[in-house]
Amino acid sequence: MRFFEDLEIGQRREVGSFTFTADGIKKFAAQFDPQRFHLDEEEGRKSLFGGLAASGWHVGSVCMKLLVTEGQRLAKEALARGEKIAIWGPSPGFRELRWIRPVLAGDTISFASEVESLRSSEKRPEWGILQARNTGTNQRGELVFSVLATAFVPRRSNS
């Protein structure tokens, strides 16, 4: 993971793709979001989604999974080069989360993250605050998911 000083507005990174299977969709939904269109193909077809659709929270959680996994892969590479690695802090939240199109069983979603704003933390001078636009695009190139997420990122100078 990069330090706050390494980030620039407009930087974009692809963080990987994920295929949502019918079983995976139903497993997440059974635990957290058992609405009928997330659990049953026929109910999904009859709904506004037009097929068995992943819970929006499943889509958001998978985006997080890929962001974290990709960050850890980069950290491992940096460590192998003998560089110091940045351990990112928690997130105070997000805004403008949009489930733009349904994610249906069999869809492969590619996620990306683009730096939208950078500012200092007044209360915590050793941290900077990043806003990133995280998006998901399906195999047809259609945007399905977008969120403006905030995170604390450590400064190199104070670590």
Added chain:
Amino acid sequence: MTLTLEDFSPGHFGTYGPRRVTREEMLAFAAEFDPQPMHLDEEAASRSMLKGLSGSGWHLCSIMMRMMFDGYIGRTASLGSPGVNELRWLAPLRPGDDLTLDVEVAEARVSRSRPETGIVTFKGVVRNAAGVALCEMVSPIIVRRRADIAAKQAG
């Protein structure tokens, strides 16, 4: 009876829970979706900004979804949600927390693009047993209108 747009009016709607969150389920969610050391490893977590093992914010959101489902969405003519206007993680989720969810209807109106439906915007706050707010969310859902009322207004 299934709840439709007519059943939602601005103001306090309901309080749901408590829902206990175990260490095991916190770790299982983090391992699958958010494998940061602060959510998986006691030692790393104690050195993190949150000073102790905490649950993934996405786990907290997913639990809030389930509490909303069990509380009212499961018996609402819901057609899904277009998104979340704002979500704030205010304090860490800890192993063994007993969560309650307070729900308020911020706005309820007929949809302009699909007049047989309405949009209900909820504000939800999840608190732990000490009453500390862990998470706040403002999110709309699309809800069907009662057929007779929608038909009368259309005619």
